[in-house]
Amino acid sequence: MSTDFDVLVVGAGIQGAGAAEALAKAGYRVVILEQLGIAAATSSRSSKLIHGGLRYLESGQFQLVYECLRERRWLLENKPQLVRMVPFYIPVYRYSKRPAWLVRLGLTLYALLSGVTSGYSRFRALRKSEWDHLSGLSTDDLVAVYRYYDAQTDDAALTRNVIESAITQGAQLICPGSLVGAELTAHGVRVDYVADGQLNTLRTRALVNCSGPWVESTNARCTPALPLPPIDLVAGTHILLPLSLGEKIFYVEAEDGRAVFVMPWRGKTLVGTTERSYCGDPRDVVPTIDEEGYLLRTLQRYFPQTRSLQDQDILDSFAGLRVLPKMEQSPFARPRETLLCCDNDKAPRILAVAGGKLTSYRVTAHRIVKKLRPTLEAAESPDGELIARSAKSSLSEKERNL
The missing domain is CATH 3.30.9.10 (D-Amino Acid Oxidase, subunit A, domain 2)
Structure with a gap:
């Protein structure tokens, strides 16, 4: 039985956009199903920052910070019309929870993780003579002010840009379109969805659930549903x-x-x-x-x-x-790594993305491509048996190792 697409991506936020772009660039037939609009939810309601996450150093998430800083550098080089560096200022007061020495230590580590060759990796303490030029910042009990650099973006515009790139690479977009149900079959995934007031069906080799805060409700519409973590x-x-x-x-x-x-x-x-x-x-x-x-x-x-x-x-x-x-810790202290859940580790057909950061959307996308490759590089013989095949276009060695 032939399939209409290789991959259905559910959700057109930044994670779905990144997954669709990476899969389409790899040569796969991709369709995106979005119920509201591109970047209609979380991906237009963020802090509009492309950053490593200085505060994640407090909870020891060094790999995440390094990964995000590497992606920040790529975005600055490849999407300068959407991402720009901006000076950040951290004032430290006598009553601050984080003393000046701790802030300096964090910024030193942040600079090292961003790469010493980067001009923007440097930070410095401002002289007292400069404090009066900080947009009216209160100087009562002020002990120190540190300046470093990170990046700002228009999150919705960035998401639209990535969706447009995916479409240029051959992906199709169904919007608005709502998932009714998805059933795993011997030949792939049968998907029922509503668009333009009509119930439609398509067949795909794999489904990627990038529906953000709807990840659990989307998963519940899949048969069988994945065992998502709490x-x-x-x-x-x-x-x-x-x-x-x-x-x-x-x-x-x-x-x-x-x-x-x-x-x-x-x-x-x-x-x-x-x-x-x-x-x-x-x-x-x-x-x-x-x-x-x-x-x-x-x-x-x-x-x-x-x-x-x-x-x-x-x-x-x-x-x-x-x-x-889900943890007993406050949200502020919880880990921010992206979780990928699937029905089969060796050749997944249904994959769900839980979490994800705006800055590192490409990293998540490459992980999805790598995870789905065994499924997508197999083709069906006339008797329904799966045989190996090559992707329509190969990924670079760097992409394969991500």
């Missing part, structure tokens, strides 16, 4: 305020010690993010009044000129959902 949905809120603090990003501590970014965004200021467990339909996630107040207080704590702002001055707010492993 996961939590964690909501994060940002607020947008009608002022500009210049082209600087401030990395500050909230009242509970959490790290919060204060960032320029389209001539205004974006502040985020929060972290709270979320239960319910991902479509219904919205910022809470408490979260908006928490972020506004964090801004006002460090920038006295904003203390006249009230809740009604918030121009906009949005909430996105992270997929994190």
